[in-house]
Amino acid sequence: MKTLRILLLASGLLASLPIALPAAAQEGDEALRSWRASAVVTAADVERFGIDACFSIGEIDDATFARMQGRSYKAECPLPRSDLRYVKVLHVDAEGRIRLGELVCHRCVARDLVEIFRRLYDVRYPIERMVLIDDYDADDGASMRADNSSAFNFRYIQHSRSLSKHSLGTAVDINPLYNPYVRRVGGRTVVDPPEAAPYVDRTRDFPYKIERDDPCCREFLRHGFTWGGDWKSLKDYQHFEKALPDR
Numbered sequence: 001m002k003t004l005r006i007l008l009l010a011s012g013l014l015a016s017l018p019i020a021l022p023a024a025a026q027e028g029d030e031a032l033r034s035w036r037a038s039a040v041v042t043a044a045d046v047e048r049f050g051i052d053a054c055f056s057i058g059e060i061d062d063a064t065f066a067r068m069q070g071r072s073y074k075a076e077c078p079l080p081r082s083d084l085r086y087v088k089v090l091h092v093d094a095e096g097r098i099r100l101g102e103l104v105c106h107r108c109v110a111r112d113l114v115e116i117f118r119r120l121y122d123v124r125y126p127i128e129r130m131v132l133i134d135d136y137d138a139d140d141g142a143s144m145r146a147d148n149s150s151a152f153n154f155r156y157i158q159h160s161r162s163l164s165k166h167s168l169g170t171a172v173d174i175n176p177l178y179n180p181y182v183r184r185v186g187g188r189t190v191v192d193p194p195e196a197a198p199y200v201d202r203t204r205d206f207p208y209k210i211e212r213d214d215p216c217c218r219e220f221l222r223h224g225f226t227w228g229g230d231w232k233s234l235k236d237y238q239h240f241e242k243a244l245p246d247r
């Protein structure tokens with residue numbers, strides 16, 4: 001009799017669950033609905049929202065384009081807005097929290113990125129932050145210092161006048177604070193961002209380090225990207241890029 005009462009009580013509680021969501025769950029639902037990038041959500045929030053809706057590709061809507069204009073999308077950018085895509089993904093940080101991520105990339109790599117980040121989410125590969133670089137005024141240094149992972153940004157390669165693959169939206173930087181750009185210039189070592197100097201020594205162990213045989217590197221390579229950590233003339237450990245298909 002007692003068991004029956006407990007069962008009835010439990011089923012009653014379950015039935016009333018949708019209207020009795022705690023405030024934290026409502027907050028998670030709202031973060032997912034409005035896709036507040038960098039917000040933390042729970043596995044239960046994700047389950048209610050639907051995991052597939054958390055990994056999606058969309059056009060650049062007016063609100064997103066307004067965020068980008070004059071920042072990552074500069075006046076001289078020759079790439080039409082219709083060639084770019086807004087990608088939503090989930091990622092897990094080093095503390096194991098589920099976070100909302102967003103990226104702008106070229107339409108030709110959008111499917112790759114959704115597949116790559118879905119896999120990295122499934123294996124709990126740690127990525128600290130993923131918001132549009134426009135939140136840092138498209139300042140690569142500020143975005144890297146915040147350890148922000150990003151893709152499209154109309155800009156030149158560091159210390160050169162050539163356009164970066166980020167200008168096409170076919171390059172992605174992952175956990176940049178711990179995976180710096182390293183180059184010898186005139187007998188001295190240039191590290192970008194300079195705050196990443198402690199992470200130039202790749203024999204050391206630290207969180208968010210990208211390595212040749214880790215899931216991040218493996219997934220990008222499997223999708224036809226090259227890794228800046230494999231380059232000989234310089235190292236760009238955060239950087240993955242893919243060539244556009246011939247037209």
Ligand SMILES: [Zn+2]
Pocket residue numbers: 166171172173236238239240
């Ligand atoms: Zn890069």
